[in-house]
Amino acid sequence: MNRIGPEPLDAEAPLREVGGTDCGAVVSFVGTVRSSNHGKAVVRLEYEAYPEMAVRVLDRICAEARERWGARVVIHHRTGSLDPGALSVVIAAAAPHRADAFEACRYAIEFLKKEAPIWKKEIYPDGTSWVGLGS
Amino acid sequence: MNRIGPEPLDAEAPLREVGGTDCGAVVSFVGTVRSSNHGKAVVRLEYEAYPEMAVRVLDRICAEARERWGARVVIHHRTGSLDPGALSVVIAAAAPHRADAFEACRYAIEFLKKEAPIWKKEIYPDGTSWVGLGS
Amino acid sequence: MRVTMLYFAAARERAGVSTETIELAEGATAAQALALACERHPALQAVATKLRIAVDQDFAQPDRKLRDGSEVALIPPVSGGIR
C-alpha cells in the first residue's frame, strides 16, 4: 500500500509487498538525500507533503502502471527532516518480465516527481531553498 | 563485490554495498523464479555457472557502468536448484542522479543475460529444457 | 460560501498560515480564491504565477467553479520541478 509520512523508510518493504511467483522481475528505486547538490553542501532536507492528495496521486500512478505494464507498484515516501544518506522515497515495481518492471518503476518516479504534491527544502550551511521554486 | 554461488540471495545486500551520500539514486533489479513460463508450469529451475569466467564478466559490466554512467554496480547471482519465488539474481546500481542509475542497472541485467556464462534449466512436471538451447 | 484554503511549502511560509477559511461569493472560481489569498497575504503575490491550484485534492484549472466547503490548495512547484 502506498504511504506518505514521517516514519523512516525500509528499502525492502515495498519489495516484499509487490513480489509473487507470477512476477519474474522486481525493479526498485531508492532515493536518498545527497550531501551536496550542484556543488553546494546540503546539511539536511525537509520534505513537506499534502498527504491526502499525494496518496491519491501515488494510487493513480499504480493504477496506470497496472494498466500499461501489468505491473504491481508500491510507493513509500517520507516527510520531515532528513539527514544526508536517509531514504526519501522507495518504489518497487513487479512484473512478469523485466522490461515492464523497468518501465513501470521509471514511470512511477518520473510522474511522482512532476505531479505529487511533495516539496523539498534544502538546508545549506548558510541558507535554505525550496527546490523547484528557486527561492 | 560481485558474487556467484549457491547461497540464497539477500535482496538488500547489493543495495547496502552501493549506497553512499554522494549518490541520490539506487536502482535495483531482483530476478525471481516464476511458477510458469510461456504458459508452462515450472516446478523449479536449476542454474549452472562457469563461475570464474562469469565473475569476470560481471566485473567487466561494473567497470563499464562506472565508466559510462559514473555508477557503482554490485551483482549477486545464485546457482543450484531454485524453487518458484526464490531469488536468482540481484543487481544494485547507485549514481548521483536517477537517470544514470536506471541506465546502469538495465545495462547490467541485459549484458549479464547475453554474455555471462550462466545457464538455466527449467524443470516441468513432465520434462526439462535448457533455456536458450531449446532442448 | 466558505472554502478551506491550504498553503504548502513556500506558499505556507509566505502566507504565514497553513490553513484558513475564507468567504467567497457564490460561484467564485479557483482563480478568485487565489486572488483573495494574495490580497490577505501580500507576500504570496511574488510567487502567484508559479502556483498550481488543487480543488478537493485534484489539480484544477483557474476557472474551476468552487462550492461551499471546497478545499482549495496552493501548490508550489513540486520537488522534481527542476530536474
Add this chain to the structure above:
Amino acid sequence: MRVTMLYFAAARERAGVSTETIELAEGATAAQALALACERHPALQAVATKLRIAVDQDFAQPDRKLRDGSEVALIPPVSGGIR
C-alpha cells in the same frame, strides 16, 4: 600439448563429463579442440553449431591458437538467449 576441456550445462550433459584433459598437436586452434570433443562425445555434434568457445575464461574466435595448459570451455547459449 595438453589442454583442459570444460563442459557446461547441455554440453556437460551430452559429453557426460564436466572436465577432461585432451591432447592436441602444437599450434591447434579452439575449433580443433571442439572438433576433438565432438569426436570423443558424439552427442555434442547436434549442438556444436550453437556452442561458443571460451579460452582461459574469455570468449574466443574458432581460429584462436591454443597453448599448452589452456582452459577451453564449451559455452551453450546462456540463460538470456531467447528473451
